[in-house]
Amino acid sequence: MYKQLASDKENIEVLLESVKQLTTQHFQQVETIPTSAKPQEVKNYHLPEEGIGAEAVLAQFKTDYQQLMCGSSGPRYWGYVTGGATPASVIGDWLATTFDQNTQSVQGRGDVSAIMEKETIQLLLDFLNLPKTFFGGFVTGATMSNFTCLGVARQWIGKNQGYDIALDGLQKPVQIVTGMPHSSVIKGIAMLGMGSTNIHKIPLLDGREAIDVEKLEDFLKQNASDDVIVLSSAGTVNSVDFDDLKAIATLKETYNFWWHIDAAFGGMVACVEDKKHFVEGWEKADSITVDCHKWFNIPYDSAVFFIQEKHQKRQIETFQNSNAPYLGNPIEDFSYLNFLPENSRRFRALPVWFSLLAYGKKGYQEIVQRNIDVAQKLTNYIETSEKFELVAPTRVNVVCFKVVGLSQEKQDEFLQTLNSRRKIFITPSVYLEQSCFRAAFVNWQTTEKDIVIAIEELEETHHQYI
Ligand SMILES: Cc1ncc(COP(=O)(O)O)c(C=O)c1O
CATH class of the missing domain: 3.90.1150.10 (Aspartate Aminotransferase, domain 1)
Known part of the structure; x- marks a missing residue:
């Protein structure tokens, strides 16, 4: 074994003690850390022939970069929608790295990560008052969650039109209607080849960032709805406005569209007595996006998708890793890699599991x-x-x-x-x-x-x- 690897392994306790101290100091001092770093130039780095070992790298990090880490996980960083990291989530995240599980393993075959991921999804559904008819999983952020949900929506539409988009590619335009989508939703549509110029914007209510549901219904009346994706916002990024989800849920009783809700952070109002009416009806959605690295205060990167279990076939068609026969039947030999974009990925459920159980609903x-x-x-x-x-x-x-x-x-x-x-x-x-x-x-x-x-x-x- 290369000498520095061997000595780092030998000294792991001392090394991690230093990291523990640094982390402790961060938790104690984050309130005073500047909320932005001064502008810096990219240094011209060259990889040395010989490694210097983890202790020396840590010292270099402290000298060169620690002072430049801004207080984005602290209490006065209010840019974008930036959550922090709760103590329990940091523990879970550290352990996710320590145990470095292979989350693409088949559930129950030598690895428990998929089981914990499913359990964590249930905790999240409980917290958000959503039914267990949703199947969920972890991805990097709301952008990827929107992408995942819209990928399944796209497949569902192809099947309604009598073809298989996963096999044959997109052959007809998909109709996408929305009021005030987040930019990441538009990016997702572009990445999925559905074409962001195919997005049909329905007028908003006066002075609001919420869709005019009557106008949405007019559109649905005039168009065959089973090739339509309706994209709703449950918390717009600017004014946290909500589409009238209850009214859209009612439309679903008459029109057969795919309904996706981007509730990246706004979904958290489900736990607040005088705000939860904003998400009334969202349980009827086909798919929902919720970020964990925002209001759940889980370290980057972490979000979940929730997709109704009844769409599982379409989800597998979209994401099945079909060239690997050793992975078996995607339902009986369950592995997350057949249900979402990534194959290998980190054990993102663990920090969420830690934090939800540590702090509970209250x-x-x-x-x-x-x-x-x-x-x-x-x-x-x-x-x-x-x-x-x-x-x-x-x-x-x-x-x-x-x-x-x-x-x-x-x-x-x-x-x-x-x-x-x-x-x-x-x-x-x-x-x-x-x-x-x-x-x-x-x-x-x-x-x-x-x-x-x-x-x-x-x-x-x-x-x-x-
Ligand atoms: C409503 C909404 N959707 C999606 C996103 C994208 O989230 P992420 O950066 O986690 O991909 C954001 C980010 O602020 C958001 O507010």
Whole structure:
């Protein structure tokens, strides 16, 4: 064995002790870590002939990069929709790496990872109040979950039209209708060869990011519905608006379309008493996307798809790894590789299993409610401030706002200045054609005191800038 490999194995306890200390320090100090890193150039690296061993690499990481790791897992990083990592999920993630299971094994044959994955899916369905008629699995993120669900939808449509898209390729256009999809859904449609220009946008309700269901029904009346995919949003990325899922569920009783819901983070309202009506009816969907690295606060990368079990045949046709006879019959010899895009993949269920069991329904409800409350606190400040104004209503956990009386160029500069102070991090967005700043609250550590800091930062930047 190469000398550095042998000595790293010999010293594993000492090495991991150093990593444990670094991780502990991160958990203790994440609140003070700057929320963005200063711009850096890519260094010109050359791979040395001789390895230097893990201890020396760790020292190099500490010197060269540790200080540049931004506080994106901390309480005041509100850009995009960025979750953190709960303590239990970090433990699960470390152990997923330690045990390095081969999740493509056939269920129950020498490996328990598929069984734990199925169990974890049940925990998630319980938490989200979804029925066990859904079959689920883990992929890297909501983008891949949307892709997976839409891949099965595409196959279902081909079969309705009398051909097999997995075998013969796409031969007729698929009709895709939607109101306000996330960009990743459009990317998924492009990757699946269905053509993003085939997306038919149905008008939105006035002043909303939600589809006009009457107009959707008009479309369904005029088109044979069994070659239609209806894409719904359960939480748009800007204003966390929800399509009327209950009304769309009712349409499904009359029209035979495939219904996919992107509930990447908005699905979490299922656990909040006065918000859960937003997802009423979603159990009737054919497929649903939920991210775990957002509001579930699981480390990257982690998301799930839920697809109704009745579509299992179409799912297998889409993803079957059919050239490997040793893998057997996909139903009797169950392996996840016949049900999703990847073959080999990491044991993503483990960190989710750890975190769900560690904190339970109540723990997650508390995180979600606290994030909703802090979003409201920031909203209250903006509503009463003469310096800032809301651009969208705060429905759940995202606040869209801007500075009063500044040109677009100056708004952009303001946001850059605010972020360059490195105490909070917010990303720009466009809400119904209006540019704005957008703060998304999904981190398990964010509390009211972070909003106090944010208000100070906004006031000081305003003072410095105007
Ligand atoms: C509604 C929605 N769908 C999909 C995505 C894409 O998620 P991911 O980056 O995990 O692929 C996002 C990301 O913010 C989102 O908000």
